Each structure stands twice: as structure tokens, then as C-alpha cells.
Amino acid sequence: MAKVLVSDPIDQVGIEILSQVAQVDIKTGLPAEELIKIIPEYDALMLRSGTRVTQEIIEAGTQLKIIGRAGVGVDNIDVPAATRQGIIVVNSPEGNTIAAAEHTLAMMLSLSRYIPDANASVKAGKWDRKSYIGSEVYKKTLGVIGLGKIGSHVATVAKAMNMKILAYDPFISKERADRLGCTLVDLEFLFAEADYITLHIPKTPETTHLINAETLAKMKPNVRIINCARGGIIDEEALVEAIESGKIAGAALDVFEQEPLGESRLRELGSKVILTPHLGASTEEAQVNVAIDVAEQIRDVLLGLPARSAVNIPGLTPDVMEKLRPYLRLAETLGNLVGQLAGGRIERLTVKLQGDLAEVNSQPIVIASIKGLLSQALRERVNYVNAAIEAKERGIRIIETKDASVRDYSGSLYLEAQGSMGEHSVTGALLSNGEIRITDLDDFPINVPPSNNMLFTLHRDMPGIIGKIGSLLGSFNVNIASMQVGRKIVRGDAVMALSLDDPLPEGLLSEITKVAGIRDAYTVKL
Ligand SMILES: NC(=O)C1=CN([C@@H]2O[C@H](COP(=O)(O)OP(=O)(O)OC[C@H]3O[C@@H](n4cnc5c(N)ncnc54)[C@H](O)[C@@H]3O)[C@@H](O)[C@H]2O)C=CC1
Numbered sequence: 001m002a003k004v005l006v007s008d009p010i011d012q013v014g015i016e017i018l019s020q021v022a023q024v025d026i027k028t029g030l031p032a033e034e035l036i037k038i039i040p041e042y043d044a045l046m047l048r049s050g051t052r053v054t055q056e057i058i059e060a061g062t063q064l065k066i067i068g069r070a071g072v073g074v075d076n077i078d079v080p081a082a083t084r085q086g087i088i089v090v091n092s093p094e095g096n097t098i099a100a101a102e103h104t105l106a107m108m109l110s111l112s113r114y115i116p117d118a119n120a121s122v123k124a125g126k127w128d129r130k131s132y133i134g135s136e137v138y139k140k141t142l143g144v145i146g147l148g149k150i151g152s153h154v155a156t157v158a159k160a161m162n163m164k165i166l167a168y169d170p171f172i173s174k175e176r177a178d179r180l181g182c183t184l185v186d187l188e189f190l191f192a193e194a195d196y197i198t199l200h201i202p203k204t205p206e207t208t209h210l211i212n213a214e215t216l217a218k219m220k221p222n223v224r225i226i227n228c229a230r231g232g233i234i235d236e237e238a239l240v241e242a243i244e245s246g247k248i249a250g251a252a253l254d255v256f257e258q259e260p261l262g263e264s265r266l267r268e269l270g271s272k273v274i275l276t277p278h279l280g281a282s283t284e285e286a287q288v289n290v291a292i293d294v295a296e297q298i299r300d301v302l303l304g305l306p307a308r309s310a311v312n313i314p315g316l317t318p319d320v321m322e323k324l325r326p327y328l329r330l331a332e333t334l335g336n337l338v339g340q341l342a343g344g345r346i347e348r349l350t351v352k353l354q355g356d357l358a359e360v361n362s363q364p365i366v367i368a369s370i371k372g373l374l375s376q377a378l379r380e381r382v383n384y385v386n387a388a389i390e391a392k393e394r395g396i397r398i399i400e401t402k403d404a405s406v407r408d409y410s411g412s413l414y415l416e417a418q419g420s421m422g423e424h425s426v427t428g429a430l431l432s433n434g435e436i437r438i439t440d441l442d443d444f445p446i447n448v449p450p451s452n453n454m455l456f457t458l459h460r461d462m463p464g465i466i467g468k469i470g471s472l473l474g475s476f477n478v479n480i481a482s483m484q485v486g487r488k489i490v491r492g493d494a495v496m497a498l499s500l501d502d503p504l505p506e507g508l509l510s511e512i513t514k515v516a517g518i519r520d521a522y523t524v525k526l
């Protein structure tokens with residue numbers, strides 16, 4: 001039975017889903033050394049923001065097939081390392097959107113009305129109505145940096161409170177911003193105009209310390225900043241200084257450069273600062289949503305099914321997978337075949353999508369072709385996640401072309417591989433019942449189904465040669481399931497494609513190449 005490690009607190013509903021297919025071990029708060037020690041036993045890892053999944057942990061996870069992040073941000077996972085190792089990384093892109101947006105709005109209003117401090121003072125026995133004169137958000141300007149899922153919901157609600165919304169997001173269209181009632185602006189304008197600034201972007205090299213001493217200096221003195229996105233987008237030291245010196249009015253932070261927050265001057269800024277311990281996603285509803293979303297994907301992947309929100313399989317959503325499944329099988333088979341024909345070190349793979357196939361999303365088909373190509377060398381280590389990277393690391397040049405005018409079959413796929421042992425090409429198509437046919441080998445027309453054990457020859461088309469090959473195979477007790485000859489001109493060059501019921505015994509291939517008229521012979525296992 002598969003084993004899943006759950007390394008952060010996850011709602012029970014997720015554990016129940018995982019338990020349908022796996023042994024589930026819940027071990028939260030493990031130090032990194034412990035995690036490295038036990039990770040080799042596990043097929044899947046499910047976590048939240050509390051676990052840092054480093055390259056070292058990933059490399060130790062030799063059985064890992066999937067890492068599931070029960071939430072949005074995958075910045076605590078070394079995704080490139082997982083991708084190299086062929087491990088699918090999935091998240092729950094929408095499960096906690098509302099929770100994080102509502103936390104942001106709660107932070108904005110709490111900051112404006114000093115609710116945390118006023119509450120603490122009443123609980124301490126005081127009745128101080130003078131120290132907590134707040135300000136309204138009504139008719140104020142909110143600058144939203146990152147108008148994605150959470151930023152959009154924040155903007156929509158803030159709009160209903162009669163705030164004016166400026167948004168900065170270079171990847172969002174003006175039409176979308178218009179629909180949300182937001183004005184798209186550049187950062188300089190947003191910094192200069194906003195009374196509140198809220199961050200809803202991922203932490204990337206571009207967004208790290210986006211809020212720093214220089215950008216803080218461009219803001220209004222009354223500005224309040226809310227960060228419920230990621231620690232490190234704000235330079236905390238610069239923020240402390242800006243608040244202390246009165247350059248800005250305050251900040252509400254849910255996320256920090258170091259989590260848990262250690263010793264920090266942020267704790268000493270009184271009612272101007274609100275700090276919460278990364279609670280954005282901590283609602284009952286969000287935790288149920290993300291647990292179901294991610295546990296289902298882990299379960300599916302362990303059952304050999306596709307994941308619906310993998311962050312490291314480009315363009316391969318389950319819908320696409322379902323639609324293209326027969327073509328992906330075709331591409332993998334042809335990739336495997338041409339890889340074995342070209343042999344040894346492959347330098348270049350050309351993938352040509354022909355006929356109706358020229359109209360579909362080619363990326364998954366190219367990836368499937370590469371997966372097939374590398375499957376002899378890498379076996380089960382190559383998959384849809386790492387195929388492209390593995391090809392790149394091996395210096396294999398991938399050329400993709402399309403030709404809608406080829407009409408031999410409604411759609412066909414042509415692969416050509418240049419390897420250390422030569423250049424070969426194959427074409428294949430699907431019959432209406434979904435069966436694969438190899439329709440062309442090195443530009444010779446044939447029509448054979450792929451089979452486990454195949455023999456291909458390049459020979460001179462002359463009487464007796466087929467008989468000789470047949471009797472040679474017979475003398476080694478190899479049964480022929482089907483045989484096809486393809487030629488362009490009579491008595492010219494030709495190819496023979498044989499499907500064999502048995503693998504070719506050692507030594508037989510060299511015997512075949514000795515037959516007069518045989519130029520080359522290849523065995524292939526599909
Ligand atoms: N505090 C918490 O507990 C939670 C935090 N988050 C964090 O909130 C953030 C936003 O999450 P979602 O809205 O779900 O993500 P999303 O992917 O829907 O939106 C992110 C937006 O940021 C934009 N963006 C990317 N780079 C940018 C840049 N350099 N400048 C401006 N905009 C840029 C993108 O175009 C996108 O529209 C993420 O960092 C996520 O990890 C999410 C859930 C809970």
C-alpha cells in the first residue's frame with residue numbers, strides 16, 4: 001500500500017480521502033533532519049506553509065510521486081528540484097481565496113479603528129475612548145498590488161464600501177480591471193495616491209522587497225499597508241523605520257520574512273501595527289476546501305490518474321489529458337520507437353503534427369514524444385513532469401512543426417530523431433477505434449500495429465529475402481505475429497516490419513544482418 005506523510009495540520013476530511021488508497025502518517029512540526037530521514041519511505045507528502053521542502057528533502061524522497069500543498073503558495077517547496085525528479089507538485093488555487101481576502105479586509109478595518117488595541121485595553125480593565133480615534137475607509141483610495149483571485153475579491157468588497165480602487169498587475173487586462181471597477185495604474189502612481197496598500201502577489205525575485213525604504217518614501221504619510229500575501233515582499237526593517245519616523249501611518253501583517261516571527265521591532269510599534277501568525281487561510285471552510293482539493297489530487301495520482309492543478313506540468317490539465325489521451329499514447333509509442341531506432345545519444349528530435357493534429361495544443365504531444373524518446377534510458381524516472389527538463393539537460397534539441405495539409409490519415413504524427421547511431425523517422429496515426437498504426441518508417445510506407453517485440457530491417461527488395469528472414473527466425477523458435485513490407489519502387493530499397501511473439505534471442509540480430517541484401521536490422525521493444 002502507498003504511504004502518505006502529512007507534515008502540517010490538515011483537516012480530517014483530507015486524511016479520510018487519503019486513507020482510501022494509502023497508509024497515512026501524520027507527523028507535524030518535524031525538524032528538517034527528521035524529515036530527510038523518513039521521507040524515503042513515502043510516495044506522497046502533504047503539507048501547508050509550515051514545512052520547508054528543500055532540494056535535500058526532495059532528493060532524499062526517492063519514492064515520492066507527488067507533493068500536495070494544501071493552500072496556494074508553493075514558495076516553501078523547491079519546485080524546480082521536484083520537477084527535475086519527476087515529482088508532481090499540486091496546490092489548491094482557490095480553496096482559501098475568500099478566507100485570505102476576508103482576513104485582509106478585517107486587517108484593513110482593524111488597523112483603521114485600532115480594534116486589537118482597544119479590545120486589549122478594555123480587557124485590561126480600562127475605558128479609554130480618546131486614544132482610539134480611527135479613520136474611515138469610505139471614499140479613501142485602496143491600492144491593490146496583484147489583482148489575481150484574492151486581490152480581486154478584496155477589490156470587489158472594498159468597492160462596495162465605496163473605496164476608490166487602483167490596481168497594479170502587469171499580467172491583468174484592462175477589461176478585467178474595468179469589470180472589477182478598478183483603475184489599472186503603474187506602481188509609482190499607486191504609491192503616490194493610495195491611502196491603503198494591500199499586497200496580493202506571489203513572492204518571486206521580482207517582488208522580493210518590493211516595499212523598501214525607497215518605495216516607502218514615495219507613499220503618503222497617512223498610508224497603511226496590509227500584507228496577507230508573503231513575507232519578504234516587504235523589507236521589514238525599512239517598514240519599521242518608516243512607521244517609527246512617522247513616514248507612514250501603519251501596517252497589518254499576516255506573513256513575515258521569517259516564520260514563526262522571532263525577535264522583531266515590529267512587535268514594539270503599538271497600535272500602528274497589527275500582527276497575525278499567518279492566519280489568512282485559517283477558516284474552517286478554507287481548510288475543508290484545501291484539504292479535499294489536495295487530498296483528492298494525491299489520491300488520484302497514486303491511482304495513476306492525472307492531477308487537476310499541478311503547478312509543474314505545463315498545459316496538461318485533466319481536460320486536456322482526457323481529450324488528447326489517445327494521441328499522447330501514440331506520441332509516447334512513436335517516441336520510444338524512434339529513440340530505439342536512432343539509438344545511443346540522441347541529439348535532436350523533430351515532432352511534426354500533421355493533418356487535424358496540427359490544430360490541437362501541441363505542447364502535451366511534444367512532451368509525450370520526449371517521454372517516449374527517453375523511456376529506454378530513464379525508464380520510470382521520466383514522466384510528464386520532467387521530460388522536457390531531462391531532454392534539455394541532455395542537450396537534445398526539440399524542433400516542433402505543424403503541417404495541416406498532410407491528409408493520409410485525419411491526423412498523424414511524424415517523429416524524426418538524430419542519434420549517435422544515425423537518423424530515423426517514424427509516422428503513426430490512430431484508427432477510428434483508437435488503435436495505433438505505424439504508417440511510415442524512414443519514409444517507407446507501412447501499416448503495422450506496435451507490439452512488444454518488433455524487428456525492422458532495411459533491405460533490397462529482391463526475391464527470397466523475406467523467406468530467409470522467416471526461416472532464420474523459425475530456426476531460433478521465434479514466432480512471427482505479423483509482417484509487412486514497404487517499398488517505394490520495385491526492386492529498390494525496402495523496409496520490413498515484423499511483430500514477434502517472442503523476444504529476439506541473443507545473437508540472432510547479427511545473423512539477420514548477415515543475410516544477403518539486408519542493409520540494417522533493428523530490434524525494438526515497445
Ligand atoms: N496569508 C495567507 O494565509 C495566504 C496567502 N496567500 C498568498 O496570497 C498571494 C496571492 O494569492 P492568489 O490571489 O490566490 O494568487 P493569484 O495567482 O490568483 O494572483 C496573483 C496575482 O499577482 C500578479 N502578479 C505576479 N507577479 C506580479 C508582480 N511582479 N507585480 C504585480 N502583480 C504580479 C499575477 O498577475 C496575479 O494576478 C500569494 O502570494 C499566496 O501565496 C494565499 C492564501 C492564503
Ligand SMILES: O=C(O)C(=O)COP(=O)(O)O
Nearest residue numbers: 048049050071072073281
Ligand atoms: O495558501 C497559502 O498560500 C497560504 O499562505 C496559507 O498558508 P497555510 O496553509 O495556512 O499554512
